[in-house]
Amino acid sequence: MPRYGMVIDLKRCYGCYACSMACKTANHTPPGVFWARVLMGEVGTYPNAVRQALPVLCMQCDEPSCLEVCPTGATQQRDDGIVIVDQDKCMGCKYCVMACPYGARYSVEKWESYFPDGLPLSPLEEFQKKSWEEKSGVGKATKCDFCLDRIDDGKQPACVQACPAKARIFGVHDDPESEVTILIKKERGQVLNPEFGNKPKVYYLFPR
Amino acid sequence: MDPKVNGQLQHDWGWLIAAYLFLGGVGGGAYTIAALNSFMGASMELSTTIGLWIGFPALLIGTLFLIADLGSPTRAFLAGMRPGTSWIARGTWIISAFMVLSFVHLVLRQFTDVGTTAGGQTAINIIAIAGVVCAIGTMAYTGILLSASKGIPFWRSGVVPVVFVVSALVTGHFAIMLGMTLSGVTHTTVETLRTMALEAMGMVVLEVLAIVFFLQAAFRQPDPRESAERILRKRMFVFGYFVLGLAVPVILMRVVYNSTPESGVGGIAAVAVIGAVLGLVGGLILRQAVLICGALPTLNIAGFEFRRIHRAKEPKPGIGTLPPQ
Ligand code: SF4
Ligand code: SF4
Ligand code: SF4
Numbered sequence: 001m002p003r004y005g006m007v008i009d010l011k012r013c014y015g016c017y018a019c020s021m022a023c024k025t026a027n028h029t030p031p032g033v034f035w036a037r038v039l040m041g042e043v044g045t046y047p048n049a050v051r052q053a054l055p056v057l058c059m060q061c062d063e064p065s066c067l068e069v070c071p072t073g074a075t076q077q078r079d080d081g082i083v084i085v086d087q088d089k090c091m092g093c094k095y096c097v098m099a100c101p102y103g104a105r106y107s108v109e110k111w112e113s114y115f116p117d118g119l120p121l122s123p124l125e126e127f128q129k130k131s132w133e134e135k136s137g138v139g140k141a142t143k144c145d146f147c148l149d150r151i152d153d154g155k156q157p158a159c160v161q162a163c164p165a166k167a168r169i170f171g172v173h174d175d176p177e178s179e180v181t182i183l184i185k186k187e188r189g190q191v192l193n194p195e196f197g198n199k200p201k202v203y204y205l206f207p208r
Numbered sequence: 209m210d211p212k213v214n215g216q217l218q219h220d221w222g223w224l225i226a227a228y229l230f231l232g233g234v235g236g237g238a239y240t241i242a243a244l245n246s247f248m249g250a251s252m253e254l255s256t257t258i259g260l261w262i263g264f265p266a267l268l269i270g271t272l273f274l275i276a277d278l279g280s281p282t283r284a285f286l287a288g289m290r291p292g293t294s295w296i297a298r299g300t301w302i303i304s305a306f307m308v309l310s311f312v313h314l315v316l317r318q319f320t321d322v323g324t325t326a327g328g329q330t331a332i333n334i335i336a337i338a339g340v341v342c343a344i345g346t347m348a349y350t351g352i353l354l355s356a357s358k359g360i361p362f363w364r365s366g367v368v369p370v371v372f373v374v375s376a377l378v379t380g381h382f383a384i385m386l387g388m389t390l391s392g393v394t395h396t397t398v399e400t401l402r403t404m405a406l407e408a409m410g411m412v413v414l415e416v417l418a419i420v421f422f423l424q425a426a427f428r429q430p431d432p433r434e435s436a437e438r439i440l441r442k443r444m445f446v447f448g449y450f451v452l453g454l455a456v457p458v459i460l461m462r463v464v465y466n467s468t469p470e471s472g473v474g475g476i477a478a479v480a481v482i483g484a485v486l487g488l489v490g491g492l493i494l495r496q497a498v499l500i501c502g503a504l505p506t507l508n509i510a511g512f513e514f515r516r517i518h519r520a521k522e523p524k525p526g527i528g529t530l531p532p533q
Contacts, residue, residue: 010509039507039514054514056507065358071297072286091286092279094220095296098357103504107220107279139279192507196358206510 002172003081004146005201006160007183008055012167015040015053022162023057026147028128028135031114033106035144036159055168057159058083058104058144059192059200066096066105066143075141081173081201082146090140097141101196109139146170173201217438218360218502224277226496229350230379231270232303233372233491236347237380239263239310243336243343255400258387259380260317264310266383267303267346295356299349306342313339347376350495360502362435367422368498374415379491381408382457382484389484393477395469401480405464408487412458419494435501445497453490457483 015038023029023036039054064083067075074090077083085096097105111129113121121129136142147157155161160168171180180203183189189203242259245252275284288300313335322328351369358364385404388397423440426432439445460483467476507514 041508041512041514043512052512054507054509054512056514068293069295069356071288071290071294071300072283073289074286089283089286090280091283092281093274093277093287093296094279095294095353095357097220098218098359098363098502101359101505102507103216103359109279137280141279190509192509193505196505198358204509 001079003174003201004060004151005081005171005173005180005203006057006146006157007169007171007180007189007203007205009167009169009183009187009205010052010054011205011207012165013038013053013055013163014165016164018162018164019055019057019159019168022158023144026150026158028132029106029142030108030111030129030132032112033108033142035104035106035142037103054192054204055159056102056104056192057202058100058146059102059198059202060146062199062201063197065099065101065196065198066141069095069099071095082148083143084145084148085141085143087135087137087140090137092139092141094141100143101198102192102200105141105143107139107141216504217500218504219500221277221499221502223496224273226492226499228270228273228277229353229372229495229499230492231266231273232346232350233376233495234379234383234488235263235266235270235310236306236343236350237376237378238266238383239306239380240340240343240347240377241380241384243313243340246336247333252400252403254388254391254397255384255404257318258391259384260310260314262380262383262387263343264307264314267307267310271303271307295349295353299346299353302342302345302349306339306346309335309339309342344373347373350376354498354502357502359504360435361429361431361505362426362502363498365422365425365432367418367425371415371418371422372495374411374418375491375494378408378411378415379488381411382487382491385480386484386488389477389480393473393480395473398467398469398473398476401476402465402467405461405480405483408483409458409461409465412454412461412487416454431503431505435503438503439497439501442497442501444493448493449490449497452486453493454487457487457490460486 017038019036020034020038027035029035036057039056041052041054042049044050060081060083064077067077067083071093072089072091074086075096076086092107094107097107113119113125150157157170160170169179169183171178173180175181183205184203187205189205191200191203238259242256242263246256275281278284288297291297291301316322316332323332348369351372354363355365355368381404385401388401423436426436460479464476464480
């Protein structure tokens with residue numbers, strides 16, 4: 001069974017938020033929910049200051065702390081390593097939201113309009129809301145699932161496909177020939193905050 | 209979407225969970241004191257009765273608060289499925305066992321005459337001891353639940369369960385004192401009230417030590433430090449909890465302790481009620497403040513530190529606003 005993973009090349013990422021938008025479009029996530037986020041960091045002082053964008057998503061950890069704390073067994077890990085939430089079992093206790101150190105989980109009970117002043121939902125929002133509720137339910141924990149539906153159709157995850165800088169590479173970890181494995185090895189890929197001990201499967205290539 | 213926000217706060221657990229943790233603590237604390245006092249002889253009899261009457265209902269209402277917080281409350285019965293790794297599941301079993309024991313204890317003691325026979329009394333004593341074990345488990349669980357949350361560095365401290373257990377005993381104490389005064393103070397109960405006031409003072413001192421230790425440990429690491437700074441900036445925490453919820457009750461307990469039945473039963477009752485109510489509200493504020501000041505960790509890679517996108521409600525931009533008529 002392949003174990004899916006991702007490499008994000010920070011040398012290429014210029015912080016355009018295309019992945020955030022592509023993810024929202026593909027998965028119809030509610031306002032305020034960003035499965036694919038882009039954080040900004042700075043080091044150094046002028047004139048030697050550098051700004052760096054960091055795209056983050058669910059790390060599909062090998063030792064997911066979200067799964068550990070889930071009291072109902074709703075959070076599960078598939079054989080291919082993708083961590084999913086079984087909507088029929090989740091009771092919405094939000095303990096997994098507290099347990100994920102990468103902040104990848106959300107729980108939404110009410111869909112609020114993107115538009116201000118209590119305007120009614122637009123037809124597009126109505127459509128997104130309906131499709132979200134069918135897929136993810138209301139008041140359940142949700143997270144990035146590496147675009148399961150798309151991978152099953154043989155497509156790339158939406159954020160990978162949308163990235164104009166080709167900074168995101170999706171593939172399998174346990175094949176020594178795969179682009180992901182080669183890149184991690186060749187460019188000494190690192191994971192975020194390894195001290196959390198979650199063994200993430202999303203690696204970052206860093207300018208050195 | 210301004211990404212430069214220091215330490216994003218969690219906003220998924222709020223008042224309902226604070227009330228759940230608080231009532232679990234009150235129930236556990238009141239029951240522990242009641243059960244222990246039941247071995248102390250006739251002088252503490254009333255406190256046992258009141259404590260038993262508080263324990264079970266507090267747990268029941270607390271559990272209802274948890275269920276009210278669930279996104280999908282109809283699935284609440286699944287809460288105990290994974291006790292192997294999940295503290296909510298373990299807590300569900302501990303609290304369930306505790307509810308059964310405290311209920312049986314209450315019924316046997318108040319509504320049957322089982323206690324009048326030697327064998328019956330032994331049975332009640334065994335239930336009391338098992339109940340105290342579960343009560344301590346419940347009090348500790350309310351803290352361990354938080355300290356096992358990997359995503360909130362502020363809570364990830366072994367001191368949190370200690371703070372919550374001590375606070376549970378303090379609030380349990382105050383709850384019993386409140387019940388005792390409200391059920392009518394006589395010359396004999398003044399003596400019991402004085403003993404309980406003394407115990408309450410001692411335990412509040414312990415709570416102050418525990419909370420100070422907790423905060424100063426938090427100040428030693430960058431992520432928890434941010435939460436600790438936030439909590440100390442909260443007026444609700446400093447005045448509501450430290451001043452009104454700890455300091456003032458200690459002074460009032462001191463007044464109760466120094467009084468004699470001759471100094472006026474009504475006055476003593478009033479002072480005890482005010483002290484107890486303030487102390488109870490303080491316990492709720494403590495939990496709420498610890499919850500809402502929980503911030504997510506800073507992500508970093510190779511020396512770069514990345515704070516999180518602010519998820520709190522931002523003022524929405526004016527797009528889509530209708531022009532004024
Ligand atoms: S990143 Fe968070 S939500 Fe995703 S698998 Fe790891 S612990 Fe779970
Ligand atoms: S919110 Fe759902 S998935 Fe998360 S811990 Fe609770 S039951 Fe499990
Ligand atoms: S893999 Fe899919 S679900 Fe996950 S962040 Fe990318 S677009 Fe969103």
